[in-house]
Amino acid sequence: MVSNHNVKRTRVSPEALEAKRLKELSKVKEYLALNDDLLARKRSKTYRKEDFEATTRILSINPEFYTAWNYRREIFLNGLFPASTPAQIDEFLSSDLDMTMAQLQRHPKVYWIWNHRRWCLEHVPEGPGEDGDSREGWRRDNWNKEMFVAEKMLDRDPRNFHAWNYRRYIVASWPSIRTKDDELKYTKKKIQSNFSNFSAWHQRSKVLGAMWEVTPATRTEQDEGMSSHHAHSCCRLIILKEFEFVKSALWTDPGDQSAWIYHRWLIGEGDDLVVLQREIDVIEELLVEEPDSKWCLDSLVHFQRLLLQHKDESSVDVSSIQQRCVFALTKLEAIDPKRKQRYQDIKSQL
Amino acid sequence: MLNIFSLLNKDDLAYHLTAHLRLNAIYWGLTALCIMGHQDALDREEMIKFVDDCWDDEIGGYAAHPGHDAHLLSTLSAIQILTTQDALEHVKVDRVVLFILSLQQPDGSVAGDQWGEIDTRFLYCAVQALSLLGRLDEFNKEKAVAYLRRCRNFDGGFGSSPGGESHAAQVFTCVAALAILDSLHEVDEQMLGWWLAERQVPNGGFNGRPEKLEDVCYSFWVLSVLAILRKMTWIDSEKLTTFILSAQDPEGGGIADRPGDMVDVFHTHFGVAGLSLLGYPGLNDLDPVYCMPAELIKRKGLTKAWLALPRRDAIGGKP
Amino acid sequence: MSEDDAKFDVCIIGTGLTESIVAAALSKWGLKVVHIDQNAYYGSDEAAIGADELVEWAKKQSTGATGGRYSNVSYAGNAPPAPRSYSLSLSPSIIQATGPLIASLISSGVSRYSSFKLLERTFIGAGDDQFTPVPSSKAAIFSSSLSNSQKRKLMRLLLFCASPEDLSERSEIEGKENLGFVEFLTSSDGPFSLGPEVAEAVAFALAFCDKIEGRLIHIHPVVFLMVAADPTLPALQRIQRYLRSSGRYGDSPFIIGHYGGLGEIAQGFCRMSAVHGGAYILGHNLVSLKPPSESGGETWKIEIEDIPDVLEAKIIISNPSSLPANLSTIPPQDSLSSAKYLAKCIAITDSSPTEASGTEAPAEQQESTTYIFPPREPDSFSVSAFVTGQHTLSSPSTKHNIYLQSTTHAGSEPAQLLGPYLEALSPSAPDLAVFFVEQVGTQADKQPLHPSIIPIHRPSEQRWTEIGDALTLEAERVFREAMRFLKRSEEDLSQGMWPAVEATEEEEEEDI
Structure with a gap:
């Protein structure tokens, strides 16, 4: 095997190996026959239904055979599509999406399968779909189905980055499928079921980031009185709730780095001194409960260094902050010796 | 000297099911042998012949296996193998360059082949392959750097596309590409150094993302970037060395993803690559940017300002 | 039946979970087992029975037929249509995902006859029909x-x-x-x-x-x-x-047996015993049991209603209360003061408690939920409720089975005690509700008189989460005692209840 992940090593006797070899010989022969047949068809550039079926056969055994996926698409483009009505094309692509769905169940991390789905989706023709006369009907139905598939895959493995990437791709390509609010709810649900799931925190940061970029809160000057003020306070409320949300995770398990990383994102560059000081207080409060929490201490150093950027403000006492950083860093060297050098480097930069 | 395939069992179905990775596997095996000082263990002529056979004349790139379609992943492997074997004259350079350049998209990203899959892995493949061929100037570097910037996350890491979660392997491809493109200023070194150092788990191994399992291959993805950022001291190198060594198969040889698992050439290569960066005694230096023998990259004048741990002269010994 | 066919190593009386596990284990060890039960169904006090059978059971218990184990039995309502589509458990239970019972199910291979579902959620009842999920993870x-x-x-x-x-x-x-x-x-x-x-x-x-x-x-x-x-x-x-x-089969530490739980599992062990040669006689009363000395031979002589042959066995395994009166001692009066009593309710309703609590949950999650009502007065006890239904294959799709249980004292009125909780969980009147008091503890301490009777004690631990494991541990004890009596070597015993068999046969195949 070229690449094994999580396959236990077992000691195999020569006899057992020989038995396995004999047993596999027929399978190897069968596979090689399919393989040679497929490559011969591809070389001859025939694009018939029977060629298509040959790709189905071999891909059902080996979904990583990218050349067979390529050939399959060539058959679509050069053989099947030109001879078909849009409804038939939609039918073809839908059944390919169904086939690859079954493959994903067994091979959730094969790039080529995800990639083929993407290609299929993008080739769905204009047409009515199930509910009437819209030209986008077929497409909408297929994108909806894709969303369902991506989320099913995330139910099975909430860290599968293929599924997350694919989901982002669907939302970006077909924005009406999910509002930003839907997205926030989805990430919240994922985080609530397991807040070690950094993939969900990450996605949440992307959704909120995109929302705040386009909400008037960041460009109030351009907008008019009431509405911008209203939007601004709405946004502040959302941010405040977000801090409460992440705080609850930090307190529940201060040893889980996912929430700490998100917390860092939420504070960002620390431009808002009030927020920065408030969050430092939150961490110090937690530190009283958990004096040996590495993430508490490391975050405290990070945020206090951000605080030093505001050294011109009267509330910022530089030497006291530096002292507290040195204290935390010294403690970190002791409780986290693996990364000792990093703490020493930061100390020397203070 | 051994035939390159004599160690692989052609009666194994798994061997045939992985034909689509054959050229990559040869690159992994060859590089690991170079690092261990046994470049000659595999027959050079036969290997070059196999690479030649993988040429896809229709597309103008290399396939992973004779008869398969050209792809950027296998094209890079082919160029790496031929560079290591000092046989670049076998490459139809103009055609390959054309193929690679054709894959760059208007937004600076790079597709893996004409079917359009986009991933920062492919951008790295393009940049490195062009660099090894001395043709990087024909590539739109500014757009590539701008694209990589869009793939960067607040934690300092990079994803496979804009919006993608930071992942150690993806961080390697993006940072190494930026290194080749002389654009390391795009990296938030403090933040990324922190994120990478936190990939080390209590048993000494590295995971690829927060709250995930460790795996030997991340030893290389994480270490290479730490070497490029000159921050290799930010992790516990002894514990990592012990972890990689513990994933060896003491009887059959080779390295697995984790102790007790089946070994393979992929993890063996990345395990050995990690050990080389860690200064493990008796190994040759590995260039963390190109993931090829450092001496070779130096001879080509391509070396960047990375810093690995000094080579130790005996097990447990000081440099 | 030839004379040889009537000779057994062991006669086990009653098909409760403990008895059935012992029967399966001894049969697997190659011993000849005859297993008898006066009921026509498997499971004895752990049985899973239909709604009509439950009504019959309640009628029978209210006449005091079982020597005082159940008292104050009453029922309201009637068996709903299709009564046999219910599996109502006389001893509802929640099985720990790691523990003696699961271990026995897997290593005996009986898990192949059983199927399970995860217990979805536990709520704590705060009064006023308010239910809060229990923060357990x-x-x-x-x-x-x-x-x-x-x-x-x-x-x-x-x-x-x-x-x-x-x-x-x-x-x-x-x-x-x-x-x-x-x-x-x-x-x-x-x-x-x-x-x-x-x-x-x-x-x-x-x-x-x-x-x-x-x-x-x-x-x-x-x-x-x-x-x-x-x-x-x-x-x-x-x-x-x-x-x-938790984590073995999912987030929840608990699983629930399909078709009424322990009764179905007991039947699975009986089936395993039969596969290994165990003989089964159900629905027949025991007429007489003559000990070896009295009958002049080496073996017990067992007479069973409507069965012409007299059966022989070297040992008898039984709960003492199932033995004829002459073979067990009456418990001393003062031990009654240490008796424990449980008020119990088994009910069939239309509405699900999650509907009552206003929580919206997908249909598959509305099943298999426990509710705990902490006690509110000094020296009182908490009430536990446990709801199953279609998803444990124990009721038709529109119905739910509600079980209630609370520690109580001897004279308590179970309908009065548990009625309000039933109402909180099921606002509409139940189709059928059976209330009773079950005595645990002293009854099991009744000691049999003869050395070749191995008594099965009913465990005093009655928590739903513990009962299955407690009954299994008792089975292990009884099994060892029987093996020793039959002079099996300590080496045999060191292998535990389930002799090792090929791994392929014993793979975990629970359908969860």
Whole structure:
């Protein structure tokens, strides 16, 4: 095997190996026959239904055979599509999406399968779909189905980055499928079921980031009185709730780095001194409960260094902050010796 | 000297099911042998012949296996193998360059082949392959750097596309590409150094993302970037060395993803690559940017300002 | 039946879970077993029966036919249509995902005859039809409405309990082993100092404590509280076991047997026994049981109603109360004072409790839920409710089975005690509700008179989460005693109940 992940090593006797070899010989022969047949068809550039079926056969055994996926698409483009009505094309692509769905169940991390789905989706023709006369009907139905598939895959493995990437791709390509609010709810649900799931925190940061970029809160000057003020306070409320949300995770398990990383994102560059000081207080409060929490201490150093950027403000006492950083860093060297050098480097930069 | 395939069992179905990775596997095996000082263990002529056979004349790139379609992943492997074997004259350079350049998209990203899959892995493949061929100037570097910037996350890491979660392997491809493109200023070194150092788990191994399992291959993805950022001291190198060594198969040889698992050439290569960066005694230096023998990259004048741990002269010994 | 066919090594009376496990184990060891039960169904006191059978059962018990184990039996309503599509358990149970029962199911291979579902959720009832999910995992604690400080404290407690160490060795509980559990949890100078509400949820819904006392406890300010009077160490050990069980088959530490649970499982063990040569006689009364000395031979002579042959067996395995009166002693009067009593209810309803609580949950999650109602008055006990239905294949799709249980005293009126809780869980009138009091403890202490009778004691532990494992542990004890009596070597015994067989046959195949 070229690449094994999580396959236990077992000691195999020569006899057992020989038995396995004999047993596999027929399978190897069968596979090689399919393989040679497929490559011969591809070389001859025939694009018939029977060629298509040959790709189905071999891909059902080996979904990583990218050349067979390529050939399959060539058959679509050069053989099947030109001879078909849009409804038939939609039918073809839908059944390919169904086939690859079954493959994903067994091979959730094969790039080529995800990639083929993407290609299929993008080739769905204009047409009515199930509910009437819209030209986008077929497409909408297929994108909806894709969303369902991506989320099913995330139910099975909430860290599968293929599924997350694919989901982002669907939302970006077909924005009406999910509002930003839907997205926030989805990430919240994922985080609530397991807040070690950094993939969900990450996605949440992307959704909120995109929302705040386009909400008037960041460009109030351009907008008019009431509405911008209203939007601004709405946004502040959302941010405040977000801090409460992440705080609850930090307190529940201060040893889980996912929430700490998100917390860092939420504070960002620390431009808002009030927020920065408030969050430092939150961490110090937690530190009283958990004096040996590495993430508490490391975050405290990070945020206090951000605080030093505001050294011109009267509330910022530089030497006291530096002292507290040195204290935390010294403690970190002791409780986290693996990364000792990093703490020493930061100390020397203070 | 051994035939390159004599160690692989052609009666194994798994061997045939992985034909689509054959050229990559040869690159992994060859590089690991170079690092261990046994470049000659595999027959050079036969290997070059196999690479030649993988040429896809229709597309103008290399396939992973004779008869398969050209792809950027296998094209890079082919160029790496031929560079290591000092046989670049076998490459139809103009055609390959054309193929690679054709894959760059208007937004600076790079597709893996004409079917359009986009991933920062492919951008790295393009940049490195062009660099090894001395043709990087024909590539739109500014757009590539701008694209990589869009793939960067607040934690300092990079994803496979804009919006993608930071992942150690993806961080390697993006940072190494930026290194080749002389654009390391795009990296938030403090933040990324922190994120990478936190990939080390209590048993000494590295995971690829927060709250995930460790795996030997991340030893290389994480270490290479730490070497490029000159921050290799930010992790516990002894514990990592012990972890990689513990994933060896003491009887059959080779390295697995984790102790007790089946070994393979992929993890063996990345395990050995990690050990080389860690200064493990008796190994040759590995260039963390190109993931090829450092001496070779130096001879080509391509070396960047990375810093690995000094080579130790005996097990447990000081440099 | 030839003369040889009537000769057995072991005669087991009753097909409860313990008896059935023993039957399967002894048969697998190659011993000749005859297993008899006066009921036409398997499972005895653990049986899973149809709605009409339950009505019959209630009628029979109210005439006092079983020697006082069940009392104050009453029922309201009637068996609904299609009564046999219900599997109502006389001993409802929740099985720990790691424990003696699961171990026996897997290593015996009986798991192949059984199927299970995860217990979805546990709620704590706060009165006024309000139900709060019990924060029993990191995710649940994170999403709960607890204060951040309480979240941290509760997590710390769970991490403490999840440790692989022997909790009795931990310095944090030294000298506090027998302290009332809530007092231990809330004590401000103790290791956890939980708030009173969290402590109550932990004690009653995580550790399944059931008794409270009213007393002053020192939290700030000093308040009068009802506190769980159960001792600390066993309560912590229960939480430890439950935490270790979660993750094996899913997030929940508990699984529930399909088709009524233990009765179905007991039947599976009987089937395993039959596969290995065990003989089964169901629905026949025992006429007489003559011990070896009296009959002049080496073996017991067993006469069974309507069966012409007299059966012979070297030993008898039975619950003492199932034996003829001349073979067991009457328990001394004073032991009755130590008897334990449970008020129980088995009901069939239309509406599901989650509908009652207003929580919207997908249909598949509306099943298999437990509810804990902590006690509200001094010296009273918590009430546990357990709801199953279609998804455990134990009722038709529109119906639910509700079980209620509470510790009580001898003369209590179960309908009066449990009625309000049934109403809280099922606002519409139930189709059928059977109430009774079950006596546990002393009844099982009745000692048989003869040395070649191995008595099966009914465990005094009656928590739903513990009963299956307790019955299994008793089966292991009885099995060993039987093997010793039959002069099997200690070497055999060291292999445990289930002789090793090829691994392929014993793969875990639970359908969860």
